[in-house]
Amino acid sequence: MNYVYLIRSDSHPKQSYVGYSTDLRKRLYYHNQGDSPHTAKYKPWSLAFYAAFPNKTKALEFEAYLKTHSGKAFIAKRLT
Secondary structure, eight states, X not given: OEEEEEEEESSXXXXXXXXXXXXXXXXXXXXXXXXXXXXXXXXXXXXXEEEEESOHHHHHHHHHHHXXXXXXXXXXXXXX
16 A cells, blocks of 8 residues: 555654655654665654555645645645
């Protein structure tokens, strides 16, 4: 499966991150270990939302959408 996920920082609750992975548990582990330069300074992280897609292209399109202004509004209104 292909996952698009939203994580929130436990130490800085206003910080969130949207990403893509084929192994969601491993990816969250890496974020919490500080292996991602974009999220290392705000660890630890908790999973707030994820969506599973059988198609990688659709997953990457949804991830790209969530990173747009409209996608951020969608997250604020519907996912948090």
